[in-house]
Amino acid sequence: MSNRQLQIDSEHLQFLGKCAVCSTEYRLQQVKVIDKKGEAALIHADCSQCNTSTLFAVMTGEVGYVVTMGMLTDLTKEDLKRFGSARPITLEDVLDWHVQFEQSNALQGLKAKAAGGRNSASSER
Numbered sequence: 001m002s003n004r005q006l007q008i009d010s011e012h013l014q015f016l017g018k019c020a021v022c023s024t025e026y027r028l029q030q031v032k033v034i035d036k037k038g039e040a041a042l043i044h045a046d047c048s049q050c051n052t053s054t055l056f057a058v059m060t061g062e063v064g065y066v067v068t069m070g071m072l073t074d075l076t077k078e079d080l081k082r083f084g085s086a087r088p089i090t091l092e093d094v095l096d097w098h099v100q101f102e103q104s105n106a107l108q109g110l111k112a113k114a115a116g117g118r119n120s121a122s123s124e125r
């Protein structure tokens with residue numbers, strides 16, 4: 001693994017391509033490296049034209065940068081920092097939410113709604 005820091009400059013923008021929504025080329029000031037581990041990096045880019053955000057998974061190597069994946073996102077750069085430092089959700093968290101959800105009777109309301117929807121659908125036949 002290389003210890004080189006991943007720096008984005010105007011030469012590297014070509015590897016990110018253009019905005020998938022409006023085909024506008026990315027501007028340097030709207031592209032930021034969010035995380036880097038070894039030769040893999042996560043890059044966030046905002047389109048200057050349509051404001052669509054895209055996350056890129058990038059591998060660096062001797063031949064330059066290779067984008068392995070790009071996906072549209074509604075996460076901002078700040079969201080990524082916040083969620084990146086959050087602790088992972090555990091099985092205990094999921095069980096606690098389930099118990100709280102059941103105790104709030106929200107699940108009963110949804111079940112009744114679903115049953116009502118099924119009954120009305122079957123009565124139409």
Ligand SMILES: [Zn+2]
Nearest residue numbers: 019022047050
């Ligand atoms: Zn765009």
